[in-house]
Amino acid sequence: MQATVERALRRADQFEPGTRLDSWMYRIAQNIHIDGARAARRRGTAIDVDALHGIAGSDGRETVENRSQLSAAQRALQALPDDQRAVFALVVIEGRSYRDTAETLEVPVGTVMSRLARGRARIALCLGETQFTQKDAQP
Numbered sequence: 001m002q003a004t005v006e007r008a009l010r011r012a013d014q015f016e017p018g019t020r021l022d023s024w025m026y027r028i029a030q031n032i033h034i035d036g037a038r039a040a041r042r043r044g045t046a047i048d049v050d051a052l053h054g055i056a057g058s059d060g061r062e063t064v065e066n067r068s069q070l071s072a073a074q075r076a077l078q079a080l081p082d083d084q085r086a087v088f089a090l091v092v093i094e095g096r097s098y099r100d101t102a103e104t105l106e107v108p109v110g111t112v113m114s115r116l117a118r119g120r121a122r123i124a125l126c127l128g129e130t131q132f133t134q135k136d137a138q139p
Contacts, residue, residue, distance in 0.1 A: 004029040069127075076126035084119035087112050092120075 007028050008015075015024055077085060090101040091112070098116075102109045 001029075003032050007032065072127055073123070076123040079126060080119050080122055084115045084122070087115040088119040088123075091116055 004025060008025055011028075015021070077088065080088060086105060087101060090096045090104060091098065096104070098109050098112045102112045105112070
């Protein structure tokens with residue numbers, strides 16, 4: 001209301017005699033509202049910096065590194081032979097037991113264990129982890 005009155009007093013010379021004063025004032029108020037809405041869209045919402053003190057954002061570098069590592073792990077998993085990938089997916093990703101995996105794939109538990117060990121070794125080799133040797137990754 002105060003802004004409307006201020007603008008009307010500053011632009012009193014623009015008022016046309018014989019028109020309705022309330023309509024003129026209403027139009028001024030409407031224009032002030034429209035101008036404010038446009039300015040808010042351009043500037044965005046004002047946020048008090050002190051209110052953001054306790055909020056921590058994500059580290060962009062860490063996010064990119066994690067995505068890169070995930071992508072490398074997916075490529076390494078896809079590079080496994082089908083039998084090793086199936087065992088790895090059931091045991092590591094789905095969390096199934098060796099026995100359940102053996103029953104699902106209709107193979108002995110020992111076969112599940114050896115396929116999983118070879119699959120893990122190959123993935124570690126693809127990811128550059130040094131705890132496995134090239135010999136461990138042989139099929």
